[in-house]
Amino acid sequence: MASEKDPLASERSGSVREVGNHAIWSLSSCKPGFGIDQLRDDCMDTYWQSDGQLPHLVNIQFQRKTMVSHIYIYTDYKLDESYTPSRISIRAGTHFNDLQEIEVIELIEPSGWEMIPIKDIHDRPIRTYMIQIAVLSNHQNGRDTHMRQIKIHSPCEPTSFDINKFRNFSTVQFQQYATIR
Amino acid sequence: MIVQEPIQVIVWDCLNNYEFDNAVFLAERLHAEVTSEETAFLLGTCYYRGGRVNEAHHLLQNISLTLPQARFLLAKCSLELKFYKDAELALGTKDTVASEFGEQAPYALHLLAKVYNITERRSKAADALRKALSLNPFMWKSFTQLCQMGEKVDPNSVFQINNTEFTFGVSTLVNLVSNSENISFVNSNISNNSNLNSNVTPNNIAARTPMTMSTSITPETQAPVKRMHSVFSGMAPIPFSPSFGMLPMEESPVLYSSTLTDANEQKAIPKIVNSLRAHVGQLKDAVFSPGPRCTLGPAPRRSSRLFSNNNSSYSVKENNKSPSRKFVTPKSPSRKNKQRTAKNIKSNTETNERNKSIDTTPTITPKSTNGVPLLNLLRDLGDAFKSLSFLDCKNAIKQFQEISPKQLASPWVQTMIARAHYELAQYEAAAKIFAEIRKQYPSRTEGMDIYSTCLWHLQREAQLSALAQELVELNRNDSIAWLASGNCFSLHKERETALKFFKRAVQIEPEAAYAHALLGHEYAVAEETDKALSSFRTAVSIDPRNYVAWFGIAAVYARQERWKASEVHIRRALAIHPHSGVLRCQLGLAQAALGKMDRALATLERAVSLDAENPLCRFHRASVLLRAGRPQDALGDLHHLKNIAPRESLVYYLLGKVHNKLGNSHLALMHFSWATDLDPKGTGAHIKEGFDPSKQEDTPERSS
Numbered sequence: 001m002a003s004e005k006d007p008l009a010s011e012r013s014g015s016v017r018e019v020g021n022h023a024i025w026s027l028s029s030c031k032p033g034f035g036i037d038q039l040r041d042d043c044m045d046t047y048w049q050s051d052g053q054l055p056h057l058v059n060i061q062f063q064r065k066t067m068v069s070h071i072y073i074y075t076d077y078k079l080d081e082s083y084t085p086s087r088i089s090i091r092a093g094t095h096f097n098d099l100q101e102i103e104v105i106e107l108i109e110p111s112g113w114e115m116i117p118i119k120d121i122h123d124r125p126i127r128t129y130m131i132q133i134a135v136l137s138n139h140q141n142g143r144d145t146h147m148r149q150i151k152i153h154s155p156c157e158p159t160s161f162d163i164n165k166f167r168n169f170s171t172v173q174f175q176q177y178a179t180i181r
Numbered sequence: 182m183i184v185q186e187p188i189q190v191i192v193w194d195c196l197n198n199y200e201f202d203n204a205v206f207l208a209e210r211l212h213a214e215v216t217s218e219e220t221a222f223l224l225g226t227c228y229y230r231g232g233r234v235n236e237a238h239h240l241l242q243n244i245s246l247t248l249p250q251a252r253f254l255l256a257k258c259s260l261e262l263k264f265y266k267d268a269e270l271a272l273g274t275k276d277t278v279a280s281e282f283g284e285q286a287p288y289a290l291h292l293l294a295k296v297y298n299i300t301e302r303r304s305k306a307a308d309a310l311r312k313a314l315s316l317n318p319f320m321w322k323s324f325t326q327l328c329q330m331g332e333k334v335d336p337n338s339v340f341q342i343n344n345t346e347f348t349f350g351v352s353t354l355v356n357l358v359s360n361s362e363n364i365s366f367v368n369s370n371i372s373n374n375s376n377l378n379s380n381v382t383p384n385n386i387a388a389r390t391p392m393t394m395s396t397s398i399t400p401e402t403q404a405p406v407k408r409m410h411s412v413f414s415g416m417a418p419i420p421f422s423p424s425f426g427m428l429p430m431e432e433s434p435v436l437y438s439s440t441l442t443d444a445n446e447q448k449a450i451p452k453i454v455n456s457l458r459a460h461v462g463q464l465k466d467a468v469f470s471p472g473p474r475c476t477l478g479p480a481p482r483r484s485s486r487l488f489s490n491n492n493s494s495y496s497v498k499e500n501n502k503s504p505s506r507k508f509v510t511p512k513s514p515s516r517k518n519k520q521r522t523a524k525n526i527k528s529n530t531e532t533n534e535r536n537k538s539i540d541t542t543p544t545i546t547p548k549s550t551n552g553v554p555l556l557n558l559l560r561d562l563g564d565a566f567k568s569l570s571f572l573d574c575k576n577a578i579k580q581f582q583e584i585s586p587k588q589l590a591s592p593w594v595q596t597m598i599a600r601a602h603y604e605l606a607q608y609e610a611a612a613k614i615f616a617e618i619r620k621q622y623p624s625r626t627e628g629m630d631i632y633s634t635c636l637w638h639l640q641r642e643a644q645l646s647a648l649a650q651e652l653v654e655l656n657r658n659d660s661i662a663w664l665a666s667g668n669c670f671s672l673h674k675e676r677e678t679a680l681k682f683f684k685r686a687v688q689i690e691p692e693a694a695y696a697h698a699l700l701g702h703e704y705a706v707a708e709e710t711d712k713a714l715s716s717f718r719t720a721v722s723i724d725p726r727n728y729v730a731w732f733g734i735a736a737v738y739a740r741q742e743r744w745k746a747s748e749v750h751i752r753r754a755l756a757i758h759p760h761s762g763v764l765r766c767q768l769g770l771a772q773a774a775l776g777k778m779d780r781a782l783a784t785l786e787r788a789v790s791l792d793a794e795n796p797l798c799r800f801h802r803a804s805v806l807l808r809a810g811r812p813q814d815a816l817g818d819l820h821h822l823k824n825i826a827p828r829e830s831l832v833y834y835l836l837g838k839v840h841n842k843l844g845n846s847h848l849a850l851m852h853f854s855w856a857t858d859l860d861p862k863g864t865g866a867h868i869k870e871g872f873d874p875s876k877q878e879d880t881p882e883r884s885s
Contacts, residue, residue: 014674017707021677156708170830170860176608176638177797180732180763181668181702 005115007072007151016153019066023152028057031144039150044074047148049083050135056145058133059096060152067154068092069125071116071133074149077109082142084109090116091132099132109139125155185215192223201231218244222251229254234261242267249282249289256292269296275309279316287317294326299692301722307332314339318556324563328570331726331757336563340556558588566597572728572758574601592618596628606763606795608635612644619648626652626661630695633665637672645669660690664699676707694724701733710737728754732764739767744774762792766801778809796822796829803835812842830860834868 010016025036029052038046039058050056077084086107093099105116120126131152135145169175188211195204208224221244228237238258246252252271259268272293273281282289290313297306307330310323318340327334565580578601581594588594595618602611615632618625629652636645649669652662667682683700690696701716714737720730731754738747748771755764765788772781785802792798803818816839822832837852857865 008675011676012674018677022709168863170863171826171828172640173826174796174800174829174831175640177606177763177766177795179702179736180606180729180761181634181637181699 005072005113007070007113007115007153010070010153015156016069017156018151019062019068019154020060020150020152022062022066024061024063026059026061028052028055028059039147042149044076044148047080047146049146050144052144054135054137054143055089056135058147058150060131060133061095062129065127065129067125067127068118068131068152069155070153071118071131072149072151072153073114073116073133073147074112075107075110075114075147077111077139080146082138082140083144083146084139084142085135085137085145085147086139087136088116089134089136090118091134092118092126092128092130093132094129096130099130102126104136185211185220189219189223192227196227196230201227205231205233218246218248218251222248222254225251225254225258229258234258238262238264238267246271249285253282253285253289253292256289256296260292260295265296265300268292269300272296275305275312278309279312287313287320287323290316291320291323291326294323298326298330303330306330318342319552319559321559321563324559325566325570328567329724329726331570334563334567336560336567340560340563342552342556558584562588562594569597569601569604572604572760574605574760577601592622592625593627600628600631603631603635604758604761606638606761606792608638611635612639612641616644623651624655626655626659630661630664630699633668634699637668640672642669642672645672658689660686660693660696663689664696667699667703671703671706676703679703680707692723694720694727694730697723698727698730698733701730705733705737705740710741713737726757728757728761728764731757732767735767735771739771739774742774744771747771748775760791762788762795762798765791766795766798769801769805773805773808778805781805782809796826800832800835803839807835807839807842812839815839828859830856830858830864833859834864837868 007018011018020040025040027035027039027048027050029050030036031049031051034047034049036048039048048058071090073085073088075084084107088105088107089101090103090105091099091101102120103116103118105114107114118126133150135147138145169178188207192204192207192211195201195207204227205224208220208227212220212224214220221240225237225241228234228240237254241251241255241258246255256268256271259265259271272278272289275290275293278289278293279286290309294306294309294313297303297309307327310327310330310332311334313320313323314327314334324334324336324339561580561584565577565584568574568577568580578598581598581601582589584594595614599611599614599618602608602614612632612635615628615635618628619632629648633645633648636648645665646669649662649666652659652665656662663682663686667679667686670676670679670682680700680703683696683703686693686696687700697716697720701713701720704710704713704716714734717730717733717737720727721734724730731750735747735750735754738744738750748768751764751768751771755761755768758764765784769781769785769788772778772784782802782805785798785805788795788798789802799818799822803815803822806812806815806818815835819832819836819839822829823836826832833852833856837849837856840846840849840852853868857868859865
């Protein structure tokens with residue numbers, strides 16, 4: 001289950017942060033010039049093109065256990081046709097041999113951002129060392145896949161509300177004195 | 182043998198007209214013909230002024246230098262290229278500088294102080310700066326540097342010309358005359374003076390024999406009334422501006438209005454001549470040796486000649502290639518003097534002859550009359566700037582307001598006042614002043630980084646993004662523009678972009694401590710604590726008085742709940758900025774977290790009394806009172822806050838908790854519902870998640 005949403009809007013609201021830069025990315029295969037950089041460059045014109053056997057994998061390894069709340073994937077059927085993924089599996093764990101599938105989504109001619117909320121059995125964002133995005137199949141049974149952009153969101157504030165940490169006042173009158181810049 | 186001087190003069194002429202490429206070409210030809218230190222220095226100067234610092238450095242480095250000017254230029258190039266060791270070698274130590282560099286000593290000392298500062302020998306730097314100031318009380322930059330280093334300087338004693346060490350640079354005296362007057366003057370001079378150096382071909386240099394100014398002291402600082410011929414006007418002719426530096430001589434109005442026909446006036450001239458006499462001695466070689474001190478040999482000591490009534494001063498023993506210059510003809514400020522050339526020559530001739538006959542008239546030493554008004558102004562500004570540097574902001578604002586209105590309206594003074602408001606956390610006032618400055622001087626970027634921070638605090642998104650855009654459009658190579666952009670995106674919470682821009686700013690100007698501090702703050706908000714700490718530490722190593730960085734470190738530790746470390750750093754910041762309410766609040770919070778409730782309350786008490794406008798002081802005091810188990814006392818503060826800020830949801834939240842503690846559960850619930858209403862996503866969400874007021878009396882600080 002996925003829905004259209006703009007990741008940038010969530011980032012701007014201050015409730016989530018993009019944590020992809022804190023992770024090490026690797027791919028199962030890629031065509032030269034169409035690899036990780038194109039996947040993370042904030043540009044929808046460049047894309048990752050895989051070059052191997054299904055399932056194609058994007059591995060994201062964090063240095064510490066990171067809370068992940070959403071994964072956003074940008075694909076475009078109109079541009080990529082048979083390269084557009086149709087079935088994506090999200091796995092999480094501590095390392096390559098320890099991954100468990102937590103989410104499977106079906107895409108039908110997607111065009112734009114797909115938001116994949118990541119929740120554990122208690123409906124909370126998961127805390128994990130590693131995330132693997134696996135493309136299980138493409139549209140029109142294509143072999144290779146194109147993915148234009150991936151973003152990982154992590155919730156900003158831990159939900160504890162300590163009285164000492166009053167940092168977010170609701171009025172400017174108070175907030176302007178909250179810190180010195 | 183090649184005649185160098187005319188070519189040198191030509192090159193200086195190019196330089197004075199800002200045709201650097203032309204000058205470089207000619208100087209290169211000269212240097213190729215005659216490879217000497219003098220020509221190398223000339224070529225180096227051309228390179229430096231043309232912005233080709235690397236080439237200047239390379240040129241000067243490979244020859245052994247004896248000329249102090251050349252050493253100074255080499256040091257300047259080395260400093261810009263960050264070759265601190267070379268710079269220091271070229272300059273020497275601060276004790277030898279004064280004797281070796283003579284007139285250039287203040288500037289050399291200032292440069293040396295920069296090197297000492299960067300290599301963390303701050304006490305030596307302070308000494309060098311003080312010495313520079315004593316040698317030349319107009320070195321405002323040295324004064325500001327001392328203030329910024331936190332050294333105690335007394336503006337009253339510094340901005341005085343009362344010490345004999347004071348050397349008045351030759352070049353500083355000559356900004357006053359227009360070019361055409363030069364022409365006429367020089368012609369006449371040449372024809373009149375017999376001890377002309379035969380090296381010079383007068384006709385060639387008839388057209389302005391410029392001398393570069395090594396300083397650009399404004400005309401007001403010396404004998405403003407006299408229009409000295411610009412044989413020394415290395416600068417482009419500066420129209421005489423009779424401003425505050427007016428010499429208090431009675432004939433001054435007469436002189437100003439004097440046209441060339443009045444040049445023959447007898448009464449004005451002797452006085453002018455006399456006061457000029459003191460300066461004349463230094464000008465001896467100026468006409469025909471274009472470099473400010475291109476004497477091959479030890480630079481003559483000017484100070485003794487300046488202040489002694491030694492009228493034989495022009496016949497100084499050293500390389501005296503040029504005729505003694507006695508000339509002072511009051512000139513009207515008009516530039517259209519070419520047609521009056523003929524008259525000029527005549528008047529000059531007479532002047533010169535008259536001069537020769539007044540040898541024994543006592544000199545009016547400049548120190549008693551020139552520059553004093555400027556020094557007075559510098560003293561006032563110095564007092565105010567010192568207050569600001571030591572963060573005594575209220576006094577600083579008062580002192581700045583007392584400056585004369587014309588100076589008060591100038592952008593620098595306004596920027597300082599705005600900065601004072603910013604340091605007091607009066608962001609509204611600061612933003613208003615900055616907006617005014619922007620309107621009148623849209624291309625001025627100094628202080629605009631502070632403006633962007635004020636807008637950030639006030640959360641004025643539209644204005645901040647407009648500011649950022651304008652600054653970037655103005656100059657992409659200015660770190661201030663990128664700091665403003667970074668602040669803009671930080672306000673929009675786009676952390677990655679904000680970080681990118683702050684990093685850019687730091688890359689452009691790695692020595693700006695504030696840029697590092699802002700980068701650190703952005704890292705801290707993005708929760709990259711290691712990078713944040715390292716940025717803050719860089720900021721502090723560049724400028725130990727940057728309290729923003731100290732506060733940043735304290736905030737990072739507070740976030741990690743390392744309260745002891747946080748307290749230490751906050752105290753450091755407070756030591757620099759004792760009047761800050763925000764810092765004191767933070768200290769109070771740290772102390773409360775460590776359990777020292779009484780100390781915390783005392784600190785917050787002080788904060789409230791110091792900073793009346795800051796509601797957070799009361800807010801935190803209330804919260805600490807609650808934690809200390811005195812909910813009743815907290816009520817007073819909170820009610821006061823409710824009155825001044827009725828829409829702040831956290832006030833109601835705290836009120837709710839207080840009432841909860843007091844057992845008034847219905848009041849508590851009421852306040853909680855108000856808090857939720859006011860801010861459903863922030864406070865309200867927390868209330869909903871973790872708190873059930875009916876169940877317990879404990880403060881709901883569980884993580885949900």
